Amino acid sequence: MDINVRKRSQVQVIQLRGPLRMGPAVDGLRQTLEEALRNRETRIVMNLSEVPMVDSSGIGLLVQFLALIKKQGGNIKLANPSKFAVQTLRLVGVLKLFEIFDDDDAAVESFA
Protein backbone atom coordinates (compact mmCIF):
# COMPACT_ATOMS: atom_id res chain seq x y z
CA MET A 1 0.00 0.00 0.00
CA ASP A 2 1.15 3.53 -0.77
CA ILE A 3 0.68 6.07 2.01
CA ASN A 4 1.07 9.70 0.98
CA VAL A 5 0.88 12.41 3.63
CA ARG A 6 0.61 16.12 2.94
CA LYS A 7 -0.39 19.15 4.94
CA ARG A 8 -3.14 21.52 3.86
CA SER A 9 -4.43 24.41 5.99
CA GLN A 10 -3.25 22.81 9.25
CA VAL A 11 -4.92 19.54 8.26
CA GLN A 12 -2.99 16.36 7.57
CA VAL A 13 -4.29 14.66 4.42
CA ILE A 14 -3.43 10.97 4.19
CA GLN A 15 -3.92 9.41 0.76
CA LEU A 16 -3.98 5.61 0.73
CA ARG A 17 -3.61 3.43 -2.36
CA GLY A 18 -4.19 -0.32 -2.17
CA PRO A 19 -5.91 -2.76 0.18
CA LEU A 20 -5.90 -1.75 3.84
CA ARG A 21 -5.39 -5.15 5.41
CA MET A 22 -3.38 -7.00 8.03
CA GLY A 23 0.35 -6.76 7.46
CA PRO A 24 2.48 -3.97 6.00
CA ALA A 25 -0.52 -1.80 5.04
CA VAL A 26 -2.06 -1.67 8.51
CA ASP A 27 1.38 -1.48 10.16
CA GLY A 28 2.37 1.43 7.91
CA LEU A 29 -0.81 3.37 8.55
CA ARG A 30 -0.49 2.74 12.29
CA GLN A 31 3.02 4.27 12.21
CA THR A 32 1.71 7.26 10.26
CA LEU A 33 -1.10 7.87 12.74
CA GLU A 34 1.17 7.37 15.77
CA GLU A 35 3.55 9.96 14.34
CA ALA A 36 0.65 12.34 13.77
CA LEU A 37 -0.42 11.94 17.39
CA ARG A 38 3.14 12.48 18.63
CA ASN A 39 3.25 15.72 16.63
CA ARG A 40 -0.18 16.74 17.92
CA GLU A 41 -1.58 16.60 14.39
CA THR A 42 -5.14 15.74 15.29
CA ARG A 43 -6.98 17.16 12.27
CA ILE A 44 -6.80 14.36 9.75
CA VAL A 45 -8.43 13.68 6.41
CA MET A 46 -8.06 10.14 5.11
CA ASN A 47 -8.69 9.67 1.41
CA LEU A 48 -9.93 6.13 0.76
CA SER A 49 -10.87 6.57 -2.91
CA GLU A 50 -8.21 4.07 -4.02
CA VAL A 51 -8.68 1.55 -1.23
CA PRO A 52 -10.53 -1.44 -2.68
CA MET A 53 -10.56 -3.44 0.56
CA VAL A 54 -10.57 -2.65 4.28
CA ASP A 55 -10.30 -5.76 6.42
CA SER A 56 -11.17 -6.10 10.09
CA SER A 57 -7.66 -5.13 11.21
CA GLY A 58 -7.89 -1.99 9.07
CA ILE A 59 -11.29 -1.19 10.55
CA GLY A 60 -9.92 -1.77 14.04
CA LEU A 61 -7.05 0.62 13.36
CA LEU A 62 -9.33 3.35 12.01
CA VAL A 63 -11.77 3.27 14.93
CA GLN A 64 -9.00 2.93 17.51
CA PHE A 65 -7.27 6.08 16.25
CA LEU A 66 -10.55 7.88 15.71
CA ALA A 67 -11.23 7.44 19.43
CA LEU A 68 -7.69 8.48 20.43
CA ILE A 69 -7.72 11.58 18.22
CA LYS A 70 -11.22 12.63 19.28
CA LYS A 71 -10.07 12.48 22.90
CA GLN A 72 -7.51 15.14 21.97
CA GLY A 73 -10.15 17.32 20.37
CA GLY A 74 -9.39 16.31 16.79
CA ASN A 75 -11.05 14.13 14.20
CA ILE A 76 -10.40 11.71 11.35
CA LYS A 77 -12.65 12.51 8.40
CA LEU A 78 -12.98 10.32 5.33
CA ALA A 79 -12.71 11.69 1.79
CA ASN A 80 -14.34 9.90 -1.13
CA PRO A 81 -14.18 6.35 0.27
CA SER A 82 -14.53 3.58 -2.34
CA LYS A 83 -17.87 1.83 -2.50
CA PHE A 84 -16.37 -1.34 -1.03
CA ALA A 85 -14.80 0.57 1.85
CA VAL A 86 -18.19 2.15 2.57
CA GLN A 87 -19.96 -1.22 2.37
CA THR A 88 -17.51 -2.79 4.78
CA LEU A 89 -17.61 0.01 7.34
CA ARG A 90 -21.42 -0.03 7.18
CA LEU A 91 -21.55 -3.81 7.54
CA VAL A 92 -19.76 -3.72 10.89
CA GLY A 93 -21.64 -0.68 12.15
CA VAL A 94 -18.82 1.88 12.24
CA LEU A 95 -19.62 4.00 9.17
CA LYS A 96 -21.77 6.28 11.35
CA LEU A 97 -18.72 7.13 13.49
CA PHE A 98 -17.07 8.98 10.61
CA GLU A 99 -17.81 12.23 8.83
CA ILE A 100 -17.60 11.55 5.09
CA PHE A 101 -16.94 14.06 2.31
CA ASP A 102 -16.90 13.90 -1.48
CA ASP A 103 -13.28 15.03 -1.78
CA ASP A 104 -10.20 16.28 0.08
CA ASP A 105 -11.16 19.95 -0.34
CA ALA A 106 -14.54 19.55 1.31
CA ALA A 107 -13.08 17.49 4.14
CA VAL A 108 -10.25 19.96 4.77
CA GLU A 109 -12.60 22.95 4.69
CA SER A 110 -14.89 21.28 7.23
CA PHE A 111 -12.17 21.74 9.85
CA ALA A 112 -12.18 25.53 9.37
Place this chain on the structure above:
Amino acid sequence: MPAESSGGPENTALTELLDRSVPADPVAIAAVVDAISETLARLEVPEQKRFEVALAVQEALANAVVHGCGNDPSKQVRCQLKSDPQGRILISVADPGPGFSPDLVPDPKGRENVYADHGRGVYLIRQLMDEVHFERGGSEIQMWKY
Protein backbone atom coordinates in the same frame (compact mmCIF):
# COMPACT_ATOMS: atom_id res chain seq x y z
CA MET B 1 -27.35 -14.86 8.70
CA PRO B 2 -25.92 -17.97 7.00
CA ALA B 3 -26.46 -21.49 8.25
CA GLU B 4 -23.67 -23.00 10.33
CA SER B 5 -24.74 -26.59 10.74
CA SER B 6 -22.70 -29.20 8.98
CA GLY B 7 -23.71 -29.96 5.43
CA GLY B 8 -24.12 -27.36 2.72
CA PRO B 9 -24.76 -27.84 -0.97
CA GLU B 10 -24.03 -31.28 -2.38
CA ASN B 11 -20.27 -31.63 -2.38
CA THR B 12 -20.06 -33.89 -5.42
CA ALA B 13 -18.85 -32.64 -8.80
CA LEU B 14 -16.79 -29.86 -7.31
CA THR B 15 -14.05 -28.47 -9.52
CA GLU B 16 -10.85 -27.51 -7.74
CA LEU B 17 -9.70 -24.05 -8.84
CA LEU B 18 -6.91 -23.39 -6.37
CA ASP B 19 -5.13 -25.18 -3.52
CA ARG B 20 -2.39 -23.28 -1.67
CA SER B 21 -0.51 -23.99 1.53
CA VAL B 22 1.45 -20.94 2.63
CA PRO B 23 3.39 -19.76 5.70
CA ALA B 24 1.30 -18.13 8.42
CA ASP B 25 2.37 -14.66 7.39
CA PRO B 26 0.27 -11.61 6.40
CA VAL B 27 2.10 -11.06 3.12
CA ALA B 28 1.76 -14.71 2.12
CA ILE B 29 -1.98 -14.80 2.80
CA ALA B 30 -2.51 -11.53 0.91
CA ALA B 31 -1.03 -13.23 -2.15
CA VAL B 32 -3.54 -16.08 -1.76
CA VAL B 33 -6.43 -13.61 -1.52
CA ASP B 34 -5.21 -11.84 -4.66
CA ALA B 35 -4.83 -15.16 -6.49
CA ILE B 36 -8.42 -16.08 -5.61
CA SER B 37 -9.66 -12.70 -6.84
CA GLU B 38 -7.79 -13.15 -10.10
CA THR B 39 -9.16 -16.68 -10.54
CA LEU B 40 -12.72 -15.47 -10.00
CA ALA B 41 -12.16 -12.56 -12.41
CA ARG B 42 -11.02 -15.02 -15.09
CA LEU B 43 -14.25 -16.94 -14.50
CA GLU B 44 -16.15 -13.66 -15.01
CA VAL B 45 -17.57 -13.69 -11.51
CA PRO B 46 -19.20 -10.25 -10.95
CA GLU B 47 -17.13 -7.62 -9.14
CA GLN B 48 -19.45 -7.39 -6.13
CA LYS B 49 -19.30 -11.14 -5.55
CA ARG B 50 -15.51 -11.17 -6.03
CA PHE B 51 -15.15 -8.45 -3.43
CA GLU B 52 -17.30 -10.27 -0.90
CA VAL B 53 -15.45 -13.55 -1.38
CA ALA B 54 -12.03 -11.87 -1.25
CA LEU B 55 -12.78 -10.07 2.01
CA ALA B 56 -14.20 -13.21 3.61
CA VAL B 57 -11.10 -15.17 2.57
CA GLN B 58 -8.85 -12.41 3.90
CA GLU B 59 -10.62 -12.60 7.26
CA ALA B 60 -10.54 -16.40 7.41
CA LEU B 61 -6.84 -16.51 6.55
CA ALA B 62 -6.04 -13.71 9.01
CA ASN B 63 -7.83 -15.66 11.77
CA ALA B 64 -5.85 -18.75 10.81
CA VAL B 65 -2.56 -16.83 11.02
CA VAL B 66 -3.29 -15.04 14.28
CA HIS B 67 -5.38 -17.54 16.25
CA GLY B 68 -4.58 -20.85 14.55
CA CYS B 69 -0.84 -20.33 14.15
CA GLY B 70 -0.04 -17.70 16.77
CA ASN B 71 1.62 -15.55 14.08
CA ASP B 72 4.28 -18.22 13.67
CA PRO B 73 5.39 -18.24 10.00
CA SER B 74 6.97 -21.68 10.41
CA LYS B 75 3.39 -22.99 10.50
CA GLN B 76 1.24 -23.33 7.41
CA VAL B 77 -2.30 -22.44 6.50
CA ARG B 78 -4.15 -24.11 3.65
CA CYS B 79 -6.71 -22.51 1.39
CA GLN B 80 -8.77 -24.32 -1.24
CA LEU B 81 -11.11 -22.79 -3.79
CA LYS B 82 -13.70 -24.95 -5.56
CA SER B 83 -16.83 -24.41 -7.60
CA ASP B 84 -19.80 -26.57 -8.48
CA PRO B 85 -21.62 -26.84 -11.82
CA GLN B 86 -24.12 -24.17 -10.70
CA GLY B 87 -21.28 -21.68 -10.24
CA ARG B 88 -21.42 -21.75 -6.47
CA ILE B 89 -18.07 -21.17 -4.79
CA LEU B 90 -16.65 -23.13 -1.85
CA ILE B 91 -13.61 -21.90 0.05
CA SER B 92 -11.93 -23.87 2.82
CA VAL B 93 -9.28 -22.45 5.14
CA ALA B 94 -7.51 -24.77 7.58
CA ASP B 95 -4.85 -24.19 10.20
CA PRO B 96 -2.97 -26.49 12.61
CA GLY B 97 -4.34 -24.78 15.72
CA PRO B 98 -6.68 -26.08 18.40
CA GLY B 99 -9.73 -24.33 16.94
CA PHE B 100 -12.20 -22.08 18.70
CA SER B 101 -15.88 -21.77 19.45
CA PRO B 102 -17.48 -19.37 16.95
CA ASP B 103 -20.47 -18.93 19.25
CA LEU B 104 -18.25 -17.13 21.78
CA VAL B 105 -17.38 -14.33 19.35
CA PRO B 106 -18.89 -11.08 20.71
CA ASP B 107 -21.22 -8.91 18.67
CA PRO B 108 -18.97 -6.22 17.14
CA LYS B 109 -21.96 -3.91 16.64
CA GLY B 110 -22.67 -3.83 20.35
CA ARG B 111 -22.22 -0.37 21.83
CA GLU B 112 -19.35 -1.50 24.06
CA ASN B 113 -17.46 -2.97 21.09
CA VAL B 114 -17.90 -0.31 18.44
CA TYR B 115 -14.45 1.25 19.06
CA ALA B 116 -12.72 -2.10 19.64
CA ASP B 117 -9.58 -2.68 17.57
CA HIS B 118 -10.40 -6.37 16.93
CA GLY B 119 -13.24 -8.89 16.93
CA ARG B 120 -14.97 -8.26 13.58
CA GLY B 121 -13.51 -11.01 11.39
CA VAL B 122 -15.97 -13.84 11.99
CA TYR B 123 -18.89 -11.40 11.96
CA LEU B 124 -17.78 -10.11 8.54
CA ILE B 125 -17.43 -13.64 7.17
CA ARG B 126 -20.94 -14.52 8.31
CA GLN B 127 -22.33 -11.38 6.68
CA LEU B 128 -20.45 -11.76 3.40
CA MET B 129 -20.95 -15.46 2.70
CA ASP B 130 -24.11 -17.50 2.18
CA GLU B 131 -23.15 -20.51 4.29
CA VAL B 132 -20.42 -20.86 6.89
CA HIS B 133 -19.42 -24.15 8.52
CA PHE B 134 -16.78 -24.58 11.19
CA GLU B 135 -15.16 -28.00 11.14
CA ARG B 136 -12.48 -29.80 13.17
CA GLY B 137 -13.35 -27.87 16.32
CA GLY B 138 -13.08 -24.55 14.53
CA SER B 139 -9.62 -25.02 12.99
CA GLU B 140 -11.18 -25.29 9.54
CA ILE B 141 -13.79 -23.01 8.04
CA GLN B 142 -15.84 -23.84 4.97
CA MET B 143 -17.58 -20.92 3.29
CA TRP B 144 -20.07 -21.03 0.42
CA LYS B 145 -20.94 -18.19 -1.92
CA TYR B 146 -23.89 -18.87 -4.21
